[in-house]
Amino acid sequence: MLDLRGFLRKVREDGDLQELEQVDWDLELGTLTELLAEKGGPALLFDKFKGYPEGYRVATNVCGTVRRFATAIGMPPDTGRLDIIKKWRAVDFKPVKPVEVKTGPVMENIHLGNDVNLYEFPVPRYHEHDGGRYIGTGVAVIMRDPDEGGVNVGVQRGMVHDEKTLGLYISPGKHNAIIRQKYWARGESCPVVMDFGPAPILFLSAASHVPWGISEFDWAGYLANEPIEVVRGEITGLPVPANSEIAIEGEYLPPEVESRIEGPLGEWTGYYGGGERREPVVRVKALYHRGNPILFGAPPMKPPNYAFAVQVRTTPFLWNDLEKAGVRGIKSVWEHEAGGGRMITIISLKQDHGGHARQAGLAVVGSHGGGYMSKLVIVVDEDIDPTDLNEVLWAVVTRANFDTSVDIIKGCWGSRLDPALPPDKREKGDFTHSVMLIDACKPFYWRHLFPPVNKASEELRTKIIEKWRDKIP
Known part of the structure; x- marks a missing residue:
């Protein structure tokens, strides 16, 4: 299974990665991503941000083409889109559950309590009217149902409020919204892990409409034909993807305990449609990251981009x-x-x-x-x-x-x-x-x-093509 840096290494070998340095995280990165996505361009890897150590990188336009999507899920790059959809339907689905390991690359750097600082990373402001810097776009948000015990993984946007606090917006009806409400109804905070540099196949699975009761970890494992390795989080007990680039453990507070203004964010509808609104926050208790970490950026854009x-x-x-x-x-x-x-x-x-x-x-x-x-x-x-x-x-x-x-x-x-x-x-x-x-x-x-369609039949077209093949481009 390709983790994020393994995926980027593969598309670099395929000539499908462009690396850029000394780009401003404030709007410049987002606009370059948009311009190249409009042209069906390569994956992008940004490095050497002003004020940040070399090697603290951001990847965008990761899975925005058919070729890179196929690569992310282990299919040949020239696979057709309908063949990809047939695989994604998973009509013979059998869960491949994650495997718990003692540690992994994501645990190379551990920050707890007062040492947590979300601004350690060059978190972008992607669009001109965004209300803040969004660390959570190419993200996997992990929660456990307190009643049924199943683990759900979703993609929900996360905005940095300060060094230790995130705004997390989840649309009503989404599985993670249902899970958080169960905790809040009990007067409890909702434990959460947020993976900001997931393996592309986990991100794509988390963003899919996997049915209730099936974990996206199991789905991604099935698609990859191998289990995802996870480390048990010391604070939440939730699975932390062992090969993630950046992850946090935290508590998602009930809205009556703490809410802050979240948004707007330029969204996939093509508008800043959500506006500003008070949303519950996540207090970050632990921050983990690899050496020379890569933040997975998947900024929404006006259709049909991405x-x-x-x-x-x-x-x-x-x-x-x-x-x-x-x-x-x-x-x-x-x-x-x-x-x-x-x-x-x-x-x-x-x-x-x-x-x-x-x-x-x-x-x-x-x-x-x-x-x-x-x-x-x-x-x-x-x-x-x-x-x-x-x-x-x-x-x-x-x-x-x-x-x-x-x-x-x-x-x-x-x-x-x-x-x-x-x-x-x-x-x-x-x-x-x-x-x-x-x-x-x-x-x-x-x-x-109903009148017949004014188009030559397939039989007639085949006959004429065979006769006039050298004249038909």
């Missing part, structure tokens, strides 16, 4: 959820780049009964894999490629009748990050929104009367 990594983390789980819900005939599923890999869902299916398309669309809204921040769900026939937005929109305007083919589903699972959330709802903490469902399939009960 969206592929999100699509692969969301699309497979939605596909699985739909099949578990009994939706038959699914040919393909795609969470489109323009929606940041979450807000626009397209399903291609072969209809076998009236209402089939509506069933599929409604199942998206009610699923864990696709329900969060879904705004637009489009269902198309099996002849439409859901990854091709031109084909999808063609189907929408030629097969849908908008007086009968469109439904609006109200009160759906949303987030503070929704830029269209009205101010009065945001103030009340009501983050729900509406979803538009478009049935862009041929009307089932008269589909046999």
Whole structure:
């Protein structure tokens, strides 16, 4: 399994890493990341920050292309995106549980109590209107359910308040939000480990919609075909990834004990949609890091930048959820780049009964894999490629009748990050929104009367290509 520095070493060998020195952590690093991500550029490794020791580095644009995503999960770099999604669906999943070891590279440097200083690292301010420096973007946030005992790993943003305090924002409905509430309901702080330099495969697993009750440690181990090594945290008892670059143990305080202004952060929606809000904080009790540590930066950006990594983390789980819900005939599923890999869902299916398309669309809204921040769900026939937005929109305007083919589903699972959330709802903490469902399939009960598509058949195309091969580019 490739840890973060092993991954960077591999992409360096592949000629897919650019190393930059003496870049300012304040906005310059974030803007360079954005500019190169827009061009589908290489992974970036920054070093020699003013005021910081040489070797204290930040890596960004780590998994932002299909090639690097494939490398991160142990597949050949030239693997196609649909083949990656098939692997990520993990239809034969069997948990590969983490292995506890006595120590690991992350324990090379240990800071406790008054020795903790989060400003030891060149934590970036990524975007012009960010409310602070975000140490937690390429992060794995680790908690244990106090009732069931299972360990959950999520990706939630962490802002540095001071040397020993972090703001941690978690969207409602996320598994870690459910777990923290169980502790808070008992009047207790929630123990937490935050890994700021995780192995890419653990980060990608933590950011995925892994079902409740399955640990992302087990999921990452399955994908890597080997267990993740962990060290038992002395303060929280939680597993600390042994090969992490930087990690902390701390207590996540109930909001009535301490909350501070968190945000805004330029988010994956393409806006500073979350604004400023008082959020609970994490008091850091222990800080661990390797020698010459690397902070994993995954700053959110306006879609479609960075969206592929999100699509692969969301699309497979939605596909699985739909099949578990009994939706038959699914040919393909795609969470489109323009929606940041979450807000626009397209399903291609072969209809076998009236209402089939509506069933599929409604199942998206009610699923864990696709329900969060879904705004637009489009269902198309099996002849439409859901990854091709031109084909999808063609189907929408030629097969849908908008007086009968469109439904609006109200009160759906949303987030503070929704830029269209009205101010009065945001103030009340009501983050729900509406979803538009478009049935862009041929009307089932008269589909046999629908005009044929004006395109040469596959048989005819094959025949003509064979005859005129030397004339066809």
